[in-house]
């Protein structure tokens with residue numbers, strides 16, 4: 022399995038593509054995710070990442086899917102995980118399980134406060150912020166690849182944007198190999214964030230989170246959850262097509278295609294697609310931009 026890589030071995034001057042999937046709740050959803058993984062694997066992406074349900078609610082299923090990506094599809098995998106409700110020994114136990122399945126990379130997150138809790142509380146003998154988790158993983162498992170979450174528009178919980186940006190830099194400096202960003206829809210924020218990271222001396226790869234929108238309800242939820250801004254033309258399309266899902270999906274694909282193309286032209290070279298366990302929009306976008314991704318294999 023020589024092609025399974027650590028994040029630090031992946032990034033260079035080429036353009037890079039990766040995909041996020043999440044553990045589904047139903048048997049039908051499980052069939053769909055495996056079909057999506059099979060379909061998108063054929064493209065020869067750099068990696069998949071698998072999310073981790075709030076508070077560890079999907080820990081087993083996340084591990085199962087990450088293991089299938091690694092051992093069946095044989096594509097590099099990044100397992101997300103949060104430190105919500107875990108002490109240091111439990112974190113180590115999870116890292117050992119990941120390692121046991123051959124998974125060589127993690128996306129190290131603090132996570133959101135558990136339901137009913139307003140503020141995140143450091144678990145007893147656990148971690149209060151992602152930078153502490155990163156430092157711990159780096160110390161205990163120096164060979165693991167580590168990504169961290171980036172927020173080009175700032176993390177919603179911290180009203181002081183400068184302070185939040187410094188926290189993000191500290192988190193990368195704690196031992197991360199790269200940053201995956203929150204979904205964003207206005208490239209201005211990403212490009213400003215990239216320039217600020219360079220000025221702050223961050224040299225690790227910046228992997229841009231691209232969310233191909235497919236329906237109006239979902240779009241509103243994403244803006245709410247991520248705190249991302251939306252350009253006026255996108256909002257107009259969402260309004261116009263709120264009862265026309267096919268046109269909304271087409272508009273979402275066109276928007277994301279233009280978004281990625283503009284970023285490529287601005288020198289950005291790594292794109293992480295929030296697939297929502299579906300392959301069609303992501304494939305259409307990459308098909309539209311084939312010439313920029315010569316290493317991808319289209320049927």
Ligand SMILES: Cc1cc2nc3c(=O)[nH]c(=O)nc-3n(C[C@H](O)[C@H](O)[C@H](O)COP(=O)(O)OP(=O)(O)OC[C@H]3O[C@@H](n4cnc5c(N)ncnc54)[C@H](O)[C@@H]3O)c2cc1C
Pocket residue numbers: 071072073074075076101102103128129130131132133134149150151152169170171172176177178179184185186188192201202203204230
């Ligand atoms: C790409 C991506 C993938 C994600 N995947 C998942 C997932 O799979 N599962 C899931 O549950 N959630 C996921 N999330 C959401 C994430 O868990 C939340 O955004 C969470 O609120 C913050 O996690 P973090 O790792 O960014 O936290 P941190 O980097 O720790 O930051 C959290 C907040 O604390 C502040 N802060 C940081 N360090 C300090 C410090 N030392 N002192 C004081 N304040 C500080 C920051 O400014 C910020 O407001 C993902 C987010 C992104 C962007």
